[in-house]
Amino acid sequence: MRAVTFNVSIPGYLIGKGLGGVTESALFGGLSGVRYGEVAEPSLPADDWVKLDIVAAGVCGTDVSTLTFNSSPSMEPFGSFPAILGHEILARVAEVGPGVRRVEVGQRVAVDPFISCTMRGFTGAERCSSCASGLHCTCGRAGDTGALRLSGEPFQRGTIVGYHAGLPGGWGERTIAHESHLFAVDDGLSNHTAALIEPLSIGMHAALNVQPFGDGPVLVIGSGPIALGTIWSLRAAGYRGELLAQVKRAHEATLAKSFGASAIVSPGAEARSALLDTGAKGYKPIIGAEVYAGGGFPLIFDCVGNAASLDQCLRYATPRARIVVLGCAPEIPKLDLSFLWARELDVKGFVGYGLENWRGQRRHTFEITHDLLVESRAPVEDMVTHSFALADYRKALSAAANHRKSGAVKVLLEPAG
Ligand SMILES: [Zn+2]
Ligand SMILES: [Zn+2]
Incomplete structure (x- = not known):
């Protein structure tokens, strides 16, 4: 499958610190960590995992600062590279493992990209206190190697899909996810609206x-x-x-x-x-x-x-x-x-989302956002100012990085579009 990957490097960080602003050379020059091309397709690592075709994936401000090495190196120990980028993911279920109960083939789903202890293959007392309370966006084991194996390799450290070496992000054609991280999307929500559930x-x-x-x-x-x-x-x-x-x-x-x-x-x-x-x-x-x-x-x-x-x-x-x-x-x-x-x-x-108290129930933030989007019919998709095919990722990154000039608010890549 085709995907946009990114690798971190010390020269990249040093150059990023020296640049005043975002330039094309920082994004695509010789020392840039961004590559586009063929990568291995992921396979299902366990019965309760799901394979997904990416419908749309957003470009986040964090992505732009990471790609130009303008982010803090203090988060580097909690990611693994090279990574397929993209953590704002709308996808369609392509294949389900035999133990999957939450979703069906063909359904559109929003993906919670923060990596939980459950995804790492930790159970019971191995799970951290954040994950045990449903707030895995602050998972305490993000710096550890997981127990699960991904395509035969150890499950590497990481906080979020998009900055993880084993779990492809949304800037590619396909990815995999644990079923507990998937949230079915109502047919009444457009792709552009549903792609905004994460941000x-x-x-x-x-x-x-x-x-x-x-x-x-x-x-x-x-x-x-x-x-x-x-x-x-x-x-x-x-x-x-x-x-x-x-x-x-x-x-x-x-x-x-x-x-x-x-x-x-x-x-x-x-x-x-x-x-x-x-x-x-x-x-x-x-x-x-x-x-x-x-x-x-x-x-x-x-x-x-x-x-x-x-x-x-x-x-x-x-x-x-x-x-x-x-x-x-x-x-x-x-x-x-x-x-x-x-x-x-x-x-x-606040860095992410998780289980919330809502109308007398415990519900994931994605479900609440989703239901309020359906209820309010607010024109949130007007925020999507630009969308591009995956192969046009350079145009997408330029529009997002130079938003003052391009007028970009939210830029999407649409691998299936
Ligand atoms: Zn983000
Ligand atoms: Zn955890």
Whole structure:
């Protein structure tokens, strides 16, 4: 089968650190780790596994920073390479092992890509505490070799499909999955909508776990799919208060509005004026940037995760505000944490999803996102601005990496399309 693979290298990391921005040469040059070509097809490793034909797979912001070696090497021990990329996966069931009960051949399914102890072949007391509680996105055994064998090889370390040497990601024609990681998709959802279940579930997991929401106003910082998905999730999960979206470009503002933002600001002066509207007063320190007191936002979602966005969260927060970090915040060299202490702030990160309390039941975030997509009929697929055949992966990566120029919000590869 054909697939896009990626390998990490020390020269890659060193070059990535030296580059100011994302360039074509970082993605495709001689030292790039990206390759496209024929790879071995995976076989079913156990009776309760399923073979899948990939329908669509998204390009995540994490993929772009990994491919350009702009991610933190601190996550490297929890992945294995070379890996077939892609963790936002919509697929069709092609073959089921004799023990599979959850899905049938021909069904469309969303794939939970985080690797669980169950997938690694661990049972009973061998399973980590995260997996035992249904939150395998923080699996404690991601750095270990699993007990199961994949195509005759040891099950390598890894956190998530797409950064795992033995489990192909979605940027290929086929993959395999344990049945417990598959969630059937309603026929009423389009491929583009269903391909968003994974990224939308990040915001949904955060929204479900910060409840009660309080009275607001809520501030969501970020222009990408995670920020837009968080806005949709907050509304779908029942938040009715004021919801301010801070985005950069007009088409992102349109999307934010259609997903439920009550007001839009751009970063800088507009955001500051919205802060002052909450009753905050600005003060100018003897040197450095303006600080505030007397107002602010009690709940802020940082869906960017860089020095500027975290700095803004700390300055814009009310006392005892909750700051929710949904963008990876790697290696921030200089960040003033004074207000973390002076405002008794609560900072919380979310990396994935898992079992949630929902309407009196324990349900996986994917099921909740799926059902709310069916119920709300929100136009989330408008977020998909670009889609490409697998062979056009270079165009897809360029569009995603240069989103300021291309206007990309979510880019999909459609291997079956
Ligand atoms: Zn992602
Ligand atoms: Zn585990």
